[in-house]
Amino acid sequence: MSDTRTGPLAGIRVVELAQWVFVPSAAAILADLGADVVRIEHPVHGDPYNALTTAGAKNGASAQSARSAQANRGKRSIGIDLRKPGGRELAYTLVREADAFLTSFRADALGRLGMSEAHLKALNPRLVYARGDAFGPEGPDSALPGYDITAFWARGGVGALVTDPDASQVARQPPSFGDRIASVGLACGVMASLLGRERGLAPEPVSSSLMAAAAWVTASEIISHDPSAGPGARVAVPPLTGSYRCAGGGWIMLNLMQSDRYWDDFCKHLGAPELRLDERFGDGPSRDAHAAELRTALEAVFARRTRDEWSAAFATFDGPWAPVQDVTELADDPQIVANGFVRPVPEIDGMRLVRAPFTVGEVADTLPRGPELGEHTETVLLDAGVEWDEIEKLKDAGVIT
Template sequence: MSGIRVVEVASWTYVPVAGAVLAEWGADVIKIEHPEMGDPQRGLAAMGLIPTGPGGVSHMVELPNRGKRSVGLDLKTEEGRALLLKMCENADVFLTNFRPAARAKLGIDVEHIRAVNPNIIYVRGSGHGQRGPESERGGYDGCTFWGRGGAADIVSDPEADYPVNQPGPAFGDVIGGLTIAGGISAALFHREKTGEPVIVDNSLLATAMWATGATSLAAGLFGFDRMPRGDRKQMPNPIVGMYRTSDRRFLSLVMLESDRYWGDLVTRMGHPELENDPRFVDAAARAANCEECITLLDQYFGEKTFAEWKEILAEAKGVWAPVQSPAELLEDPQAIANGYIREIEANSGTVFRIIASPLQFDETPPDLTRAPEHGEHTDEVLLELGYDMDQIMEMKIKGAIL
């Protein structure tokens, strides 16, 4: 995306992640922040509500903002808004998560931005969509994506006191941000082919519904309120499921074509006699005797450690995976070989590891750069727009810029 310019008026994580992905793909992404407060995400780190790592690295600032330039503008001032519109004149994309009333009040809605650049692609990320009774409601992935979108209910035991929380910060945000980046790419392609700019919309609610869509489809077809849960020992295919090792770690098996993989698996496990055991000789027999089969597999998997099973199953023909921790994932040889984990040098000189977005072009992992400091590129961008230092200093004195 070299040569593509994105003006981002967004905060927190979900929509800014889209800007980070576009920056990773080569776009020039200019993040607009309030000159005094900045993105509220920075404030959480500054107040100690989000911990910082060595060298002052804030993971929740780096995640959605790596690779961008930051400009401090007060959009409530005449000068600040004029500067934003000036930036948009030659931009390709305007990206925001401001709600409808705020956009209208600040004069940054579609008609305002298109008035200075009719060809700009206007992109909105929201909690609940741009229409309907809740279009003005904010949203976070922990509630709108995970809770309202159905995921919490699907993964939680209905007998538990509380549903399960989402698996870590920004889980829904990064999925939504990547979706927006894909939508922007499609919009740029459409404009290239037709000359027509489009408005792109995404919401956390829509993204969650897409992620849980298979379950919702089944619920509508079969008339159930909640996905049925069964006893794991009643699984008709015993080599699809989780198995616990002697050191209380887990292996995930998904060997769907069980007749193809059964013999190889049990032979590697050290029990070749099970391959032709009449109780387990084919898929039908294993389904009929699933409880007995799973009980035996539980016993055998429980006799060796996680590390031992990883070595034993390394060349297994069927699909399986170790259940890893985030720390282990950072050392995963396969992830490292593919360049999924990249290093960034912070402004302090600290080098830290970060996960790249999951697309590569021309088999080349991206080179990532750190998130900008608050307003770090204000002067640089304004000079590019043709302002001189006297004009810039005057706007700083007025508080319109940082």
């Protein structure tokens, strides 16, 4: 496998056998950092995520699926039927030269395909073997299937945490929300194992799960929950923390946890000197004692202006606040633009993708597109030393296309 990339992971070779979003997104982070990632797909069916339709919306922004490109940008795709004679051996050719192998397949399927950790480490003892799953590698439910909406949002408690107790349904999970959170952890684990290997340690296997990601993001609730309070117990939100509806339907979010530090200046920007002079709200303990009255008063004040008018009024307020934006506004937020969090894809007109949620050194001005199914089959095999006549035989046998 040739590698002409730059970045801290340049020269690292990764083989990916994964579908959907979680594990492919972890490999995309590695590709962002310069790794040469080759994803193995079925030569006919490919990754089902490529053609996914959600809630009636097509999974794409152009000829190529934008969602698939988000999870697979900068990779190379090789189509191999691992169940046909010769397919497994072809994959082994790639694994022998790889630094890391990432998979989302279930353990029993990996065993049948000859792609388990035991199979691949026997071929390549230096290989970092990484697997992402729904519920973790141990326990009675470790073999169960799961998506982020079931393992992360539902069983992981995240959905219940953000759902009003009187709601008729659990709050809607944004698409692939848990997948992308979990992917950062899996990528981090792979890089840690690679670093350990470079320092002379044996390459450690890496695992991550959607349920582990749910526990991580809800850690504050887990570690501070009082068992005697029972399930679903919630701590009241202080009036200077939380959202307030504005005129026209928008929202402003506050998080003035150090309320004495911000109170006077907050009232000035709010244009409500009567609140600053009110003895009920004179200091932190008083505001806590009259929390319901303060929240009611603030609701009335915020209802006087629109979200954008409040944003202008608070522009010089040096405290933690923000307008509540719709995700459609996010891509053009000045901070998103200034930091290049969303980048254009030059090869596909109108496509924008989101880069990894951190930077290491200089960041490219653009992001590459994702590969078409099997787009790089021949070049990957040639790079791996497979001769043309053997490639033709594999095509004739239906192992590759």
